[in-house]
Amino acid sequence: MSNNIRFVQGNEACVEGALYAGVDFFAGYPITPSTEIAEILSKKLPEKGGKFIQMEDEIASMCAIIGASLTGHKVMTATSGPGFSLKQEALGYACMAEIPCVIANVQRGGPSTGNPTHVSQGDIYQARWGTHGDHSIIALTASNHQDVFSVTVDAFNLAETYRTPVILLFDEVVGHMREKLVVPEKGEFPIVDRLRTSVKKGVDYHPYLPREDGRLPMSDFGGEHRYNVTGLFHDMWGFPSNNPRVVRDLLHHLIDKIENNVHAITRYKEHYLEGAEYILISYGSSARSAIHLAKNRRERGEKVGVLELQSIWPFPEGLVREKCANAKAVIVVEMNMGQVMKEVKACVDNPSKVFLANRIDNKLITPTNIKTLLRMIQGRGV
Amino acid sequence: MAIKDYIRQRYFPQMWCPGCGHGTILNSLLRAVDELGLDKNSIVMTSGIGCSARISGYVDFHSLHTLHGRALAFATGVKLSKPELQLLVPMGDGDALAIGGNHFIHAARRNIDITAIVMNNRIYGMTGGQYSPLSGPGKKATTAPYTTIDNEFDVVNLSIAAGASFVARSTTYHVLECIDILKKAISHKGFAVVEILSQCPTHYGRKNKEGDAIQMLEVQKKTTAKLGSKALEDDPTLIPRGIFVDIDAPEYCQEYDKIVESAMKSANSSNSSSSNENRISLTTKSCVTQGE
Numbered sequence: 274m275s276n277n278i279r280f281v282q283g284n285e286a287c288v289e290g291a292l293y294a295g296v297d298f299f300a301g302y303p304i305t306p307s308t309e310i311a312e313i314l315s316k317k318l319p320e321k322g323g324k325f326i327q328m329e330d331e332i333a334s335m336c337a338i339i340g341a342s343l344t345g346h347k348v349m350t351a352t353s354g355p356g357f358s359l360k361q362e363a364l365g366y367a368c369m370a371e372i373p374c375v376i377a378n379v380q381r382g383g384p385s386t387g388n389p390t391h392v393s394q395g396d397i398y399q400a401r402w403g404t405h406g407d408h409s410i411i412a413l414t415a416s417n418h419q420d421v422f423s424v425t426v427d428a429f430n431l432a433e434t435y436r437t438p439v440i441l442l443f444d445e446v447v448g449h450m451r452e453k454l455v456v457p458e459k460g461e462f463p464i465v466d467r468l469r470t471s472v473k474k475g476v477d478y479h480p481y482l483p484r485e486d487g488r489l490p491m492s493d494f495g496g497e498h499r500y501n502v503t504g505l506f507h508d509m510w511g512f513p514s515n516n517p518r519v520v521r522d523l524l525h526h527l528i529d530k531i532e533n534n535v536h537a538i539t540r541y542k543e544h545y546l547e548g549a550e551y552i553l554i555s556y557g558s559s560a561r562s563a564i565h566l567a568k569n570r571r572e573r574g575e576k577v578g579v580l581e582l583q584s585i586w587p588f589p590e591g592l593v594r595e596k597c598a599n600a601k602a603v604i605v606v607e608m609n610m611g612q613v614m615k616e617v618k619a620c621v622d623n624p625s626k627v628f629l630a631n632r633i634d635n636k637l638i639t640p641t642n643i644k645t646l647l648r649m650i651q652g653r654g655v
Numbered sequence: 656m657a658i659k660d661y662i663r664q665r666y667f668p669q670m671w672c673p674g675c676g677h678g679t680i681l682n683s684l685l686r687a688v689d690e691l692g693l694d695k696n697s698i699v700m701t702s703g704i705g706c707s708a709r710i711s712g713y714v715d716f717h718s719l720h721t722l723h724g725r726a727l728a729f730a731t732g733v734k735l736s737k738p739e740l741q742l743l744v745p746m747g748d749g750d751a752l753a754i755g756g757n758h759f760i761h762a763a764r765r766n767i768d769i770t771a772i773v774m775n776n777r778i779y780g781m782t783g784g785q786y787s788p789l790s791g792p793g794k795k796a797t798t799a800p801y802t803t804i805d806n807e808f809d810v811v812n813l814s815i816a817a818g819a820s821f822v823a824r825s826t827t828y829h830v831l832e833c834i835d836i837l838k839k840a841i842s843h844k845g846f847a848v849v850e851i852l853s854q855c856p857t858h859y860g861r862k863n864k865e866g867d868a869i870q871m872l873e874v875q876k877k878t879t880a881k882l883g884s885k886a887l888e889d890d891p892t893l894i895p896r897g898i899f900v901d902i903d904a905p906e907y908c909q910e911y912d913k914i915v916e917s918a919m920k921s922a923n924s925s926n927s928s929s930s931n932e933n934r935i936s937l938t939t940k941s942c943v944t945q946g947e
Contacts, residue, residue, distance in 0.1 A: 298736050319918035324735050324911060329761035333728035336721065340701070340732025343719065344740070348732075366722055494699050494717040494733060495740050501663075501712055503720035512666055512712060513720075 277456045283447040284309035284351075286418035286454045287377055288317065290425025291349055293456070294464055296375075297323035298348040300337035302330055302356060305389040306445040307379035310351035331356035335363035335376070342372045343502065345467060345493035347429055349375040354383045357396060358403070364438055365404030366504045368527060371481070371489060373432035373467070375425075377441040379448040380557075382635055391635035392445040394557055397612035400440045401586050407524055409531035411538055412440040412586040416560040418454045421447060423462065424540065424583055430465035431538060435530055436489050442585060444608070446558035446637050467491060472498065481523075482509040487530050532587055539592055540583035545571050549578030551647060552597055553630075554617055555606035556582040559638050563606045566640035566647070577647070585613065590620035602650045603627045606643055661685040661695070663715050670709055672780075674868030676827035676853030680774055681710050683830055683851075684743070687837035693741060700743045701730040703755060705781045706855075707747035707774040716743070724754030727762040730769050738908035741841065742769040748789040749779050752808050756788070763817035766845045767907035771819075772837070773810050773848065776855035784858030795862040810850040811899050820845035822900040826852040826875040829896065836898060845906050852879070852894070 281289070288310055299318055301311040315325045324341070328334040331352055338348035352360060357378045367374055380396050382388030396403075400412040411431050413424040421443065428439040470490035472478040478498040483489050492498040501511040506523055508514045531538070545567045546552070555563040560581045570577040580596050582589065597603045597617075603626060605614035611629045618624040630646045632638040648654060662685070671677050688698065698716040702708035704723035711718040717740075721729045730742045751759050751773045762769060778796060779785040786796035791807035814822045821843040825833040833851060840847035854860060854871035865871050880887040882897035 298732070300732060316918070319911075319915040320922035322915055322919060324915075326731070326735055326911075328728065328731070329757055332725065333731070333758055333761070336725045336728035337732030337735070340719065340729040340734075341736035342732075343717075344733055344737035346736050348736075362722055363725065493737075494719075495696065495737050497696060499695060499715055499717050501718045501720065503712070504722060505720070510665075512663075 277458070279454045279456060280451060281418060281454050282309055282449055282451055283418050283421050283443060284379065284449070285313055286421040287351070287425050287441065287443065288313045289454065289456050290422040291375070291429065292317060292321070293422070293462065294426045294429035295347045295466070296349050296429065297321070298338060298341040298346040299324070299350065300326045300328050300334040300341070300348075301350050301352070302328055302334050304331070304353045304356045306381055306448045307351040307353045307356075307377060309448070310377055310379075331359035332363060335360040338374050339363060339367050339370070339372050342374050343494045345491075347373075347433075347467075349377065349429075351377040351379065353379050353381045353389070354387055354396065355385070357399065361403040365406060365408065367438040368404065368408045368410065369504050370502050371436040371527075372438070372502075373436055374438045375428045375432055375441065376438060377425075377443060380442060380444040388635050390445070392558060392608060392637055393633070393635070394442075394444055394559065394608040395612070396442065397585060397607075397609060400442055407528065409528045410440060410586050411435065411437060411531060411584070412442050413540060413584050414442040414556045415583055416447065416557055416564075416581060418447075418452050420583065422454060422456070426462050426464070427540065430463070433465045433467055434488070435534070436491070437531065440586075442557070444557045450558075469493070470498065479509040480511050481507060483526060483530075535587045535589060535591070538584055538587060539589040541589065541592060542581040542583065544568075544579040544581060546578035546580060546596065548576055550576040550601045551578075551650070552600040552603045553577065553579045553606050553643065554582065554593065554597075554603060554613065555579060556585060556613070559606045559608050562638050562640045563643060566643050569640065570647075582613070588616045588620070590616075593617055594620050594622065597621045601626070604630050604643065604646060604650070606630045606638060608632050608638055656689055658682065658685050658689065661688060661715055662713050666712055669713055671706060672855075672857040674854070674856040675706070676776060676855070676868075677707055677710065677774055679827040679830060680745070680772070680833070680851050680853060681713060683833040684745070684772070684837055685714070686834045687841060690834070691838055691841060693841075697739065698741045698743060699730070699733050700745070701726045701733065702745055703747070703750040705747040705750045705779065706776075707745055707750060710745050724750055725758060726750065727755065727758040727769065727771065731762060731765075731767055734767055734769055735908055735911065738768070738912070743772070743841070744769055745772040745774055747780075748773060748775045748777060749787040752810070752813075753788045760813070760817040763814055763819040763846050763848065765907040766818055766820050766904050768844055768846070770837075770840050770843075770847045770849070773850045774853050775810065775850055776853040776859055777807075778855050778859040780855050780858050784862060796858075797862070810848065814848040815900055818846070819848045820900065820902050820904040821847035821898070823848070823898040824850040824852070824894070824896050826879055826896065827854060828872045828875040829879075832896065839898065839901070843901065845904055
């Protein structure tokens, strides 16, 4: 049992989660602050018979994991800002062709080269809308290493369940910070394996015809069913189609399979939220400061609580509206210009009571930073 | 088997223009596969975007129609994750060597066991006739109304320099030669490049006054010569055809299998030692002060 207790970086906790979930193929390109994920997997994957490849660029890395997923493997890549930008076209391909894969984006400052070695949470909207065209996406995040581990396992499970790319939106602080991780025993966390078709050899297999429950059983490349995979709008055989009905139905399917399951995808944590008058909504490393402040205020009898989001996309609108219904004020704590705040404003009953506590100067937002805003809202001065 | 057993007749007629050379390449490729007696389930055809890329939809193999220029990157993932599969990657000239040029040279450098077929019609056909990196100078295109000034890549020399272990060139006029070369390329263990000069009468031929498909095929006959032939010796300006390189070199997936073998062996030998696990986690390099 003692062997399961580790002192690791967040990036290594992500690797442990991926290995627990069954990752057996990784393609990547070095980029700070995500590189450790590639480094550790380059050692660990071949030890269990898996494959690691360092590709010529970020685009190729994303393409290679999609190819490897089609042969029946659990795949991932890891990157940061500029690399995440380069992966967007192939990310859209994975959405369109419905190919399970996991992309870890350990966020750094941007735009452009930005600040490779410092923290930011500026890629929230990029994860949602970085690739062109209408689509839906799943993006998860975490503020501590135990949760990094579990949301990484979740990411692989959701990718298989919904046949979709899943993005892990970590940040530099979580990625590089060291803390304790207890790796669960095998079987403690459920693992979703690839759903493969039961259609027999010689019977027409429809790779893109959803079952009644919306899921699409897959057939591995190299197996008995030979079918077409394309980024074009396609029919149930995977062959390109510009039939208006086929186009409309496919786009609806790509969006509905995720948006209609927000309840099943939503992950969150409550900290001191019972009866809270002031609610801090946060995620990733900034949530650590929010939790610290809430604990501190509660000790002094102030009703401050934290709603920590662990799934950002699809945005848990219903959850946020419900939790914030009785709050005097909602403060979104994040390290960007208010990307999640805009989503919160869009779904709560009274958007005028939503405020932003942010920091965009490379530095982790502190409890004091948040307290300054809280004091102003409470009308108690700074 | 008959050639029709290798195609998805459901999707015919195909979308190429009358006189296009790409259908001839499809035919040659399927005859090569047939003569080699390959199992259809063992073949994955991966293509990019463009006229050439549509070839993957018509064949009854596992087919992966991907992104512009990225076919070899996808194919690398398929191949490395399941090395027993046979990867055929047909690409257009822009697909392979403009937007996909980086993937092309790196796949060659790795010598991964993939057959890359460059269907070179020296033009972007799908988008209506723009010049490509294989057009060469002095050509007309919709984006070169005053003629091109760009030099072209020599696919054969580029492939050799990048490390491909099999490199050949043929044309859609020389169909039997094409089939023979494709058979050798597919059988080759390593990265194999076959450049096939193809004709686009709709765009390249019309813009550059090369005439119809038959006249363009005549050009292929007249402007090329077999490696080692007297014709080539007499006129070095002719484009050489044939097999330029065919060597045994370490193949990427086989080399990675050796890595897996040694990694598994050392992991097993230290499996009972928990201190080894801890050592890995504590020596993992932190990169917080530098890096891009």
